[in-house]
Amino acid sequence: MNFATATINELKRAMETGETTSVEIVKACLGRCEELNGALNAFVEIYQDEAMAQARIWDKARADGKELPVLAGIPIGVKDCILVKGHTASAGSKILSNYKAAYDATVALRLKKAGAIIFGRTNMDEFAMGSSTETSAYGPTKNPWNTNKVPGGSSGGSAAAVAAGLVPVALGSDTGGSVRQPASLTGIVGLKPTYGRVSRYGLIALASSLDQIGVFARDAKDIALILEVIGGRDPRDATSVETDVTIPELISEDIKGLKIGIPKEYFMEGMDAEVRARVEEARDVLAKGGAEIIEISLPHTEYALAAYYVIMPSEASSNLARFDGMRYGKPEESSTLEERYVKTRSAQFGREAKRRILLGTYALSSGYYDAYYKKALQVRAKIREDFDKAFSGKAGPGSAGQDVDVILTPTSPSVAWDIGEKFDDPITMYLADIYTVSVNLAGLPGISLPCGFVDNLPVGMQLIGKPFDEYTLLRAGAYYQSKTDWHQQSPGLDI
Amino acid sequence: MQQEAIDKLAALAKLEMSEEERKTLPGQIVSIVEYIDKLRELELPADAPEMAYAVDVVNTWREDEAVNVSEDDRRLLIDAFPERVGDLNAVPAVFSGRAVPRSPTRPSKASSRGHGSVVSDRDEAL
Numbered sequence: 001m002n003f004a005t006a007t008i009n010e011l012k013r014a015m016e017t018g019e020t021t022s023v024e025i026v027k028a029c030l031g032r033c034e035e036l037n038g039a040l041n042a043f044v045e046i047y048q049d050e051a052m053a054q055a056r057i058w059d060k061a062r063a064d065g066k067e068l069p070v071l072a073g074i075p076i077g078v079k080d081c082i083l084v085k086g087h088t089a090s091a092g093s094k095i096l097s098n099y100k101a102a103y104d105a106t107v108a109l110r111l112k113k114a115g116a117i118i119f120g121r122t123n124m125d126e127f128a129m130g131s132s133t134e135t136s137a138y139g140p141t142k143n144p145w146n147t148n149k150v151p152g153g154s155s156g157g158s159a160a161a162v163a164a165g166l167v168p169v170a171l172g173s174d175t176g177g178s179v180r181q182p183a184s185l186t187g188i189v190g191l192k193p194t195y196g197r198v199s200r201y202g203l204i205a206l207a208s209s210l211d212q213i214g215v216f217a218r219d220a221k222d223i224a225l226i227l228e229v230i231g232g233r234d235p236r237d238a239t240s241v242e243t244d245v246t247i248p249e250l251i252s253e254d255i256k257g258l259k260i261g262i263p264k265e266y267f268m269e270g271m272d273a274e275v276r277a278r279v280e281e282a283r284d285v286l287a288k289g290g291a292e293i294i295e296i297s298l299p300h301t302e303y304a305l306a307a308y309y310v311i312m313p314s315e316a317s318s319n320l321a322r323f324d325g326m327r328y329g330k331p332e333e334s335s336t337l338e339e340r341y342v343k344t345r346s347a348q349f350g351r352e353a354k355r356r357i358l359l360g361t362y363a364l365s366s367g368y369y370d371a372y373y374k375k376a377l378q379v380r381a382k383i384r385e386d387f388d389k390a391f392s393g394k395a396g397p398g399s400a401g402q403d404v405d406v407i408l409t410p411t412s413p414s415v416a417w418d419i420g421e422k423f424d425d426p427i428t429m430y431l432a433d434i435y436t437v438s439v440n441l442a443g444l445p446g447i448s449l450p451c452g453f454v455d456n457l458p459v460g461m462q463l464i465g466k467p468f469d470e471y472t473l474l475r476a477g478a479y480y481q482s483k484t485d486w487h488q489q490s491p492g493l494d495i
Numbered sequence: 496m497q498q499e500a501i502d503k504l505a506a507l508a509k510l511e512m513s514e515e516e517r518k519t520l521p522g523q524i525v526s527i528v529e530y531i532d533k534l535r536e537l538e539l540p541a542d543a544p545e546m547a548y549a550v551d552v553v554n555t556w557r558e559d560e561a562v563n564v565s566e567d568d569r570r571l572l573i574d575a576f577p578e579r580v581g582d583l584n585a586v587p588a589v590f591s592g593r594a595v596p597r598s599p600t601r602p603s604k605a606s607s608r609g610h611g612s613v614v615s616d617r618d619e620a621l
């Protein structure tokens with residue numbers, strides 16, 4: 001069995017039939033990391049001994065004929081901003097470099113209860129601020145398809161780890177595209193669930209009204225399996241929601257009659273023609289399977305990125321106020337309270353964090369609040385309204401009376417770019433999220449699926465769904481993946 | 496936006512810019528502000544609905560009571576303190592320029608007061 005390309009559903013079956021064991025799987029992951037992680041910098045820490053010890057426990061339980069939970073013995077990578085008790089959680093920042101989590105994030109707890117083995121923590125942009133995983137205090141992660149290129153971000157470590165076959169599945173977080181965009185740039189599947197589907201308790205916050213924990217895997221069915229484990233109401237997160245929509249373990253691959261909206265605003269002049277061609281080819285595959293393709297309009301799309309870059313930094317500047325060198329971290333030498341705040345924050349926040357703190361402070365300051373923050377919230381309401389109309393048949397002009405079930409767009413306007421290329425040019429970097437931020441603003445679920453290559457680099461398409469209708473996204477994704485093999489291709493990794 | 500305005504924002508955010516940041520950050524902030532100014536192009540009535548959250552948020556209340564945590568959890572929280580006096584978190588004084596005591600840690604009084612008070616007023620520690 002090829003551990004570097006196997007899905008977790010395949011690994012589960014192989015353990016059930018005795019073809020492999022959890023110890024063998026974990027050893028294979030450790031071996032891949034030994035070989036590749038030095039060059040990729042996907043994991044910043046691997047819990048080798050703990051992972052092996054847990055694998056032995058699950059293998060013994062299996063040998064003893066015990067009833068096993070759904071993810072028993074499956075290793076999973078976890079982004080460095082998700083707390084795992086007793087382990088460092090630094091969010092890629094110097095300011096948290098020695099912070100050890102005192103409790104488990106709800107997702108970590110649920111994964112552990114389901115038998116998953118937390119394999120290590122993955123690299124990320126500092127506080128998830130970035131689209132390339134270059135702002136990490138641990139240095140950049142490299143794209144497994146071409147190590148001169150970025151893997152996307154901010155969850156670039158998780159994406160690279162799954163794409164390179166270091167682990168079969170990993171968690172990320174998505175505030176403006178941080179799961180979907182790196183999934184797209186590394187040729188794997190990435191889901192951002194509906195806001196409220198997954199508890200954020202124990203996730204180090206970037207922008208609380210936009211953040212959502214998401215999943216990277218090789219196929220849509222693996223995503224469903226993990227989502228079922230981590231989703232659902234959590235009393236510790238007031239925004240988490242109990243929904244009666246459960247994700248069935250077996251996803252139907254039939255998409256006959258599925259109505260797919262194509263928003264004209266996402267396919268404008270000037271977008272990368274090759275990326276566009278790959279997404280249109282994917283559209284045709286879905287149409288051939290019986291889906292109905294409907295042109296729609298989401299008229300406020302052009303304002304989404306501007307609204308996002310007001311709301312996100314505003315929330316981030318508030319959330320990052322807690323990092324003051326008082327309760328954890330390693331404060332700079334200082335004699336007064338004020339000096340400790342200033343010295344610690346100045347020395348230990350990176351440049352992107354400082355940019356966003358300043359921007360958020362500006363947008364929330366009294367003279368500018370109405371012009372920026374309030375206006376951005378109004379635009380956000382308009383963006384949600386656009387989606388609601390599309391999903392209820394009011395998004396004309398070509399779609400009069402036709403409601404759509406999902407919306408198809410590119411995930412990223414381009415394939416992976418060179419490391420360093422956009423690093424000092426924030427606006428160009430921010431534009432990498434232009435197709436993904438609306439989904440966070442509206443609180444909808446979105447999934448990126450690999451749909452081809454341009455210059456030997458992966459291209460992703462994004463499917464956007466109705467609130468809490470991850471099932472339809474996964475169903476369309478599973479159908480698409482049954483008809484294509486983009487997700488089964490692996491980087492050569494000539495490292 | 497002038498350097499002066501950026502300095503004021505930095506002071507509000509408790510940040511100090513290095514010489515290098517003073518050269519690069521203001522220009523970048525200005526270019527981002529120019530970008531977000533796009534919002535002004537869209538005319539909306541002043542009372543247009545605002546959306547702060549995608550789900551209806553209901554505040555969750557609980558009694559204001561200390562809740563015991565396990566000794567293990569308590570240890571992890573205390574161990575994270577940058578500076579300690581016993582089991583108390585030592586921070587610079589709020590109302591004066593007094594320094595954090597550098598004295599060696601001393602036996603804790605916190606345990607006799609239950610687990611609710613791991614963060615203390617530093618003045619007590621002095």
